[in-house]
Amino acid sequence: MDTWQALGRTAQARPRRPEDDEHLEWILVHPNALRPCNNRRPAPEMPRANTDGKALKSSFMHRWSKLFVPTLREAPADAEVASHKFLLRAGYVRQLGAGIYNYLFLGQRSFNKIIAIVREEMDKIGQEFYLPGILPREPWEESGRWGVMGDNMFRLKDRKGADLCLGMTHEEIMTSIARNELRSYKQLPQIWYQIQTKFRDEPRPKSGLLRVRQFTMKDSYSFDLNAAGLDKSFDLHDQVYRRIFTRCGLKFVAVEADSGSMGGSQSQEFMVYTDAGEDLIASCPVCNYAANLEKATSRLEPVTEIDPTGDGSPELVHTPGCAAIADVAAFFKISPASDIKCVAYMALKRGAKETWHGVAAFLRGDHQVNETKLMGALGAAELRPMVAEELEQYLHGPAGYLGPVGLNHDAQPMGDGLTVIIDKSLEGRKNMVCGANKLDYHIRNVCAGRDFTWTLAADIRSVNEGEACPQTDAHGASCSGKLVVGKAVEVGHIFKLGYKYSEAMGARVLDENGKEVTPIMGSYGIGIERILTAAIEQKNDANGFCLAASIAPFTVVVTVTNVGDQALRETGEQLAAELEAAGLDVLLDDRDERAGVKFKDADLVGIPYRINVGKKAASGLVELVSRATGQSVDVAVAEAAAQVKQRVDEERLLADSQ
RNA sequence: CGGGGAGUGGCUCAGCCUGGUAGAGCACCUGGUUCGGGACCAGGGGGUCGGAGGUUCAAAUCCUCUCUCCCCGACCA
Numbered sequence: 001m002d003t004w005q006a007l008g009r010t011a012q013a014r015p016r017r018p019e020d021d022e023h024l025e026w027i028l029v030h031p032n033a034l035r036p037c038n039n040r041r042p043a044p045e046m047p048r049a050n051t052d053g054k055a056l057k058s059s060f061m062h063r064w065s066k067l068f069v070p071t072l073r074e075a076p077a078d079a080e081v082a083s084h085k086f087l088l089r090a091g092y093v094r095q096l097g098a099g100i101y102n103y104l105f106l107g108q109r110s111f112n113k114i115i116a117i118v119r120e121e122m123d124k125i126g127q128e129f130y131l132p133g134i135l136p137r138e139p140w141e142e143s144g145r146w147g148v149m150g151d152n153m154f155r156l157k158d159r160k161g162a163d164l165c166l167g168m169t170h171e172e173i174m175t176s177i178a179r180n181e182l183r184s185y186k187q188l189p190q191i192w193y194q195i196q197t198k199f200r201d202e203p204r205p206k207s208g209l210l211r212v213r214q215f216t217m218k219d220s221y222s223f224d225l226n227a228a229g230l231d232k233s234f235d236l237h238d239q240v241y242r243r244i245f246t247r248c249g250l251k252f253v254a255v256e257a258d259s260g261s262m263g264g265s266q267s268q269e270f271m272v273y274t275d276a277g278e279d280l281i282a283s284c285p286v287c288n289y290a291a292n293l294e295k296a297t298s299r300l301e302p303v304t305e306i307d308p309t310g311d312g313s314p315e316l317v318h319t320p321g322c323a324a325i326a327d328v329a330a331f332f333k334i335s336p337a338s339d340i341k342c343v344a345y346m347a348l349k350r351g352a353k354e355t356w357h358g359v360a361a362f363l364r365g366d367h368q369v370n371e372t373k374l375m376g377a378l379g380a381a382e383l384r385p386m387v388a389e390e391l392e393q394y395l396h397g398p399a400g401y402l403g404p405v406g407l408n409h410d411a412q413p414m415g416d417g418l419t420v421i422i423d424k425s426l427e428g429r430k431n432m433v434c435g436a437n438k439l440d441y442h443i444r445n446v447c448a449g450r451d452f453t454w455t456l457a458a459d460i461r462s463v464n465e466g467e468a469c470p471q472t473d474a475h476g477a478s479c480s481g482k483l484v485v486g487k488a489v490e491v492g493h494i495f496k497l498g499y500k501y502s503e504a505m506g507a508r509v510l511d512e513n514g515k516e517v518t519p520i521m522g523s524y525g526i527g528i529e530r531i532l533t534a535a536i537e538q539k540n541d542a543n544g545f546c547l548a549a550s551i552a553p554f555t556v557v558v559t560v561t562n563v564g565d566q567a568l569r570e571t572g573e574q575l576a577a578e579l580e581a582a583g584l585d586v587l588l589d590d591r592d593e594r595a596g597v598k599f600k601d602a603d604l605v606g607i608p609y610r611i612n613v614g615k616k617a618a619s620g621l622v623e624l625v626s627r628a629t630g631q632s633v634d635v636a637v638a639e640a641a642a643q644v645k646q647r648v649d650e651e652r653l654l655a656d657s658q
Numbered sequence: 659c660g661g662g663g664a665g666u667g668g669c670u671c672a673g674c675c676u677g678g679u680a681g682a683g684c685a686c687c688u689g690g691u692u693c694g695g696g697a698c699c700a701g702g703g704g705g706u707c708g709g710a711g712g713u714u715c716a717a718a719u720c721c722u723c724u725c726u727c728c729c730c731g732a733c734c735a
Contacts, residue, residue: 073684073696074670078728098727145735152734169735203659203733211734259735278734384732495735523735543695561694596695603695614694623694 061576062554064589064598068105071601081276083536084208086545090605092532092553099205099213106605107532109553111216114248114531115195117550118218121244125236126191126220131173133197137163139172143504148350148381154199166199171501171523174221178519179507185225188509188519189233193220195528207276209529210489216529222522223502225511230496230520234266237494237524241270245491247655248531249548251538252491255281256291258372259495270492272534277489284469286481294372297459298467298483303337305430308445312431314405320440323400325365328442332433339365340426340434340446342402344391347380349414357414358386358394362404362434362454363423363461370462377421377458378413394418397437404434404452405443413455420454423461489537491530497521536606539628544604546627549648550655554587556644557607561595561614571637572613575622578641579611584648603627609644 068091075085078095087093092107103111119128140146146153146165154166167173174192182190198217205211222233238254245252250272257269269292271281282296283289291297309315322328329336345359359378361369371383386394395402395418409420426432430447446452469481499518501507508516536545549555556579560572569590576588587607589598595614602610612623612632622640625632626647635643 070668071696072669076669077664077671080729095727149735150733171735200734204729204731206729382733493735525735559694564693594693594695594697596693596697599695601696612694 060580061573062585062587064557064587065591067587069601069605070104071604079208081207081210081537082540083210083276083533083545086536086540086604086606087208087533090544092605093209099202099211101209101212101214106553110532110547110551110606111528113551113553114528115216115218117247118195118244118526118528121240121247122193122218122220125240126193129174129177129192129194131167131170131194131196133167133199135165135167135173137165139176139505140165143172143175143501145172152200152202154201167196168198168200169217169523169525170194170196170219171221171497171521172505175501175505175507175521178223178502179505182223182507182509182519185509185511185517189222189224189229191220191222191233191236193218193524207278209533210276211278212529215527218526218528220524222524223507223519224522225509225517225519227520230498230522233522234494234496237522238268241492241494241524241526242658243655244526245270245272245531246658247548247652248535248551249539249651249655250491250531250534253281253283253290253488255283256295257493258292258294258376265498266496268494269490270494271488272491272538273486273488274534274537275487276533276537277487279488279490280485281488282463282465282483282485284471284479284481284483287469287471287473287479289469289471289479289481289483293462293485294370296463296483297470298463299470299478300425300467303335303429306334306338308431310445312445314443314445314451316436317442317444318440319442322440322442328433329365332442332444334433336365338432340403340432341365341367342395342404342435343369344386344395344399344402345374345383346386346390347375347378347414347419348382348384349379350381354381357419358390358417359383359414359419359421360395360402360404360407360409361421361423361460362426364425367423367425367461367464370460373458373462374421374460377456377460378419380414395437397435398439401435401437401439401441403437403443403446404454405446406437407452409453409455411455419456420452421460422448422454422457424457424459425461427457489530489534490527491534492524492526494524495522497523543600545606546608547606549608549651552606552608553585554607555585555648556609556611557587557589557602558611558613559589559595559598559602561598561612563590563592568613568617571617571622575611575613575637575640579644582641582645584641584644609647611640611644 070091072089075089079085079088087107090106091104094102094104096102137146149168153168156164158164195216195218197214199214202211202213205213222230224230224233252270252272255269255271257267259267271279280293282291282293319328319331322331325336325339325341328339340362341364343361345361346356347359349355349357361374363369375383391397391399395407404420407418407420410417413419426448428448432446433442433444434446436443463483465485466482469479469483471479499520502518502521507519509519511517535547535551539546558572558576560568563569572588572590576586579586591598608627610625610627612625616622616634620637621634622637623632624635624640624643
């Protein structure tokens, strides 16, 4: 109210002009325009009960004719994925640079609604903080991540030359607060969260808002006394995340995920299936198994070993020109499953200093290396293929003819010599074919363990679609399902971090025995714009997209088909006022445009309900159109508001019941 | 970072090969006719052709360098 009075006075200070009212109205409609940082708080509901005077009441209405909603008939050529095209066409966003976007009115409204849902749910389990986006170097040095983050971290210097970075995640900062403030087990558990801008200098921003360099994240961090406590915090987040995504109208799956460089034991991603996604998910249609391909396993059918030749001992065979698996298989008339494939890498180990180590990975000819798993098994930070000289140095052989027989390997991974790592599916295998580390030669009758050994055996392969589900039931019986692989986008991720940060940064509390202990941590993220993007990817058609009422910028648009007709205009105004009174976000399309233009625009921008005020209004009827189904029903003007309210309430009820 | 593509009014694009000083549709402004799925007529405004340098009497067009954006890959707590 202070704002309104102050503005009122300013406006009165000079002779009133007709446009003053309009301008005043504009500001009143947008109380946030005067807030310095409306990103931090959702648009507060205006205190409707406290409003006085007709002017204010009527000014509440959002009239399309007064708004800036720059819809585009055609999508800019730069946009490829559906969500990107539609966000641009619907006037939600405009691009400023690669992976950098302006949010316009509709985009920001939708955004604020998503944030409001996230906040409402997160407040049930945690406490909201707000940490800075610009961060000093020191905490990152303490955790060891100043170096690890590499070029993905935006770095800058202040005027004194001190190093700063733009926050890409906040484990360090939250942990520093915990270290400084938490003293006793009695203060645990704690769940602290924030909704804040993150910066990541992505090597390749892409797909509109799917991979960007500045985005908004809800990130939370839990501090518990012990593993059981962490399990609880993790489960709380799991439950709350499910509610958040459900309320936002997303169809999602929770999948097992790789922990990556975050460290930690368990991690779960919340994924939305869409071809625009960058992740591959393996899931079982029979049981509930679902995992990121970086993590997924499968049950392999036993391989029928081929018969040995000669006395069964390894035999050198001249195989000219057979460098590829397919050539070798054809030459020996065997299945690729009986061939041993070698993929040779140089692996980076990060410690006090960075060192590169030779690694030879062996697996079945018909399998593919999963580099995420491989790095995990090795404890490597990066991988790159060996070059020819390195192949010669470590394996003494040329590409295409590499094999495990006769290799000198280290006993421990990532030593000075060669690390030989085999996929578990090779253990116990017999009579296989492999390269001889000699141009144009292979060896047959090769048995794992007898003819070659290894530094370590691990699961380092990617599962293939159609392989058997790895799950077993309570009685130990195998699941009968076959895995299917689909593309998805990650909208949330929850991690059990363990002690990595609390230990590194020296956070300690006293337990009930007065003994110093390190709290155990979890970290949990939700990408706010990815919710919007995923929702659009999930529900769009030729005309535009459809958002759930919970996250749409407006719940209902009242389309006055012909504003030249005063009766229609008045009916529209009145109906919109009723919808407002019912607590719905209403947009009144009072533009002097042809009906077709307004219908197209309404469909484009994703508002879930539309009420057409047209010819039938004379007989007291309007049309209620659902964007999702396209279905239209005639309802009495007097009933329309209640009908929309009922549908929206049902949608919310449905979400709540899940 | 490797590979590919593109920069010409706000948007989509033509013109470039074969140099001669910029065009269409949509959008925008004015007037009129229209008015239920992106109307029509008439008139009008708006572009140093991403930037720099060069060749030439003359460059959107040819050459060199550079910047930006998009796609594939690498990468991606």
